[in-house]
Amino acid sequence: MNQERTESQNNFTITLKCFYGFEEVLKEELVELGYTNCQVGNRAVSLNGTWKDVYFLNLYSRCAISVLVEITRFAFRGEQDLYDASLSVKWSNWFHESQTFVVRGAIQTQRVRNTHYPFLLIKDGIVDHFREYNKERPSIDTKHPKIVIDLYLNDREGVLSVNTSGLPLFQRGYRTSTGIAPINEVVAASLIRLSGWNRKQAFYDPFCGSGTFLIEAALLATGIPSNIERTHYAFKNLANFNGTLWEEIYDNAPRIVRSLPCSISGSDISDEMVIKARRNLRGFSFGRFIEVSSKDFREITEKKGIQFMLTNPPYDERMQLEDDELYQQLGTWMKHTMQEIPIWIISNNAEGFKAIGLKASQKMEVFNGALRCSFRRYDTYDSSINDRQ
Numbered sequence: 001m002n003q004e005r006t007e008s009q010n011n012f013t014i015t016l017k018c019f020y021g022f023e024e025v026l027k028e029e030l031v032e033l034g035y036t037n038c039q040v041g042n043r044a045v046s047l048n049g050t051w052k053d054v055y056f057l058n059l060y061s062r063c064a065i066s067v068l069v070e071i072t073r074f075a076f077r078g079e080q081d082l083y084d085a086s087l088s089v090k091w092s093n094w095f096h097e098s099q100t101f102v103v104r105g106a107i108q109t110q111r112v113r114n115t116h117y118p119f120l121l122i123k124d125g126i127v128d129h130f131r132e133y134n135k136e137r138p139s140i141d142t143k144h145p146k147i148v149i150d151l152y153l154n155d156r157e158g159v160l161s162v163n164t165s166g167l168p169l170f171q172r173g174y175r176t177s178t179g180i181a182p183i184n185e186v187v188a189a190s191l192i193r194l195s196g197w198n199r200k201q202a203f204y205d206p207f208c209g210s211g212t213f214l215i216e217a218a219l220l221a222t223g224i225p226s227n228i229e230r231t232h233y234a235f236k237n238l239a240n241f242n243g244t245l246w247e248e249i250y251d252n253a254p255r256i257v258r259s260l261p262c263s264i265s266g267s268d269i270s271d272e273m274v275i276k277a278r279r280n281l282r283g284f285s286f287g288r289f290i291e292v293s294s295k296d297f298r299e300i301t302e303k304k305g306i307q308f309m310l311t312n313p314p315y316d317e318r319m320q321l322e323d324d325e326l327y328q329q330l331g332t333w334m335k336h337t338m339q340e341i342p343i344w345i346i347s348n349n350a351e352g353f354k355a356i357g358l359k360a361s362q363k364m365e366v367f368n369g370a371l372r373c374s375f376r377r378y379d380t381y382d383s384s385i386n387d388r389q
């Protein structure tokens, strides 16, 4: 039997989606935000909550890509179950027929004729619901839908949810300028958390590009929500949107700081990238405390109080540089100039990692969007240079 959760119910299942490999990091973030009862799933973490939590999590989660509210969960025996489950939802309680919508999600079963068909059946159920109530049928818009319905389907069951974020939460609204290989903002925030940076160690990124790590580090250290500059949230389009509640959460969020708890700085060889990083930082109250300079890392000969490094050097695929030599010089620089500080590197360049010539003390497989990368920690001491992997 379908168990529809309408907007009148107080507590419902909220699922936060994340990138592959970041489930535990997201859970840790949620625990820190006060959500202790979290269930880790595949690229997702679920918890019970209210609409207040939905608004709060959209604003405050740095590691989630989207926040879903479960509408109904149903047994899946065949394709007809999809249509029936959809038709049984009172969609007109969720949105107005004049609003455009789209159905997306993940199909993890072979028991459907093709992976698009389940979405079509859900769409038919939605449209027929509005027809049953003698209303206009809402239109589909795959590019800029007002309402995003999510279907998760496996061999045994289906879950229909409303995606309350809409556009993915890595579209933070703060990065107006990027380079050719920027790191995804949600990935950057997740990596910073994964690295164990204690938010007090002097943080440095020598390949800072448009400044994503610097901004996410500063947002974390100051407690300013990563989405403070974002205005788009699909929950604003839902029939039950409570503008007063949202404004209360948004207005109470910290945004102005008069200092940083530690030094955060970066540099990049490209003047153009440095200008972009400064431009992106300008939108924040902490922007003026973050120093960004135009420098080739090889010119830096002193540690100057740096206590923690996290960076993504050029990626061969997209940047077409003589990477091996650069990574080799990076290894030498880490050993001789940046010794005895934790250094975290994310790259998809396996040859580059070998060229570094140092033994990583930790290694994890992560994705930056579609790029499969490795995230490695180095603790460089004098004896490690010949300790090849």
Ligand SMILES: C[S@@+](CC[C@H](N)C(=O)[O-])C[C@H]1O[C@@H](n2cnc3c(N)ncnc32)[C@H](O)[C@@H]1O
Pocket: 178, 179, 181, 182, 183, 206, 207, 208, 209, 210, 211, 212, 213, 267, 268, 269, 270, 273, 295, 296, 297, 298, 312, 313, 314, 315
């Ligand atoms: C993968 S991108 C970093 C992207 C950055 N994380 C962001 O989010 O925009 C690598 C950066 O390394 C810079 N770079 C390349 N060679 C360099 C060098 N020798 N010293 C310093 N920066 C360098 C490039 O200009 C580029 O911005």
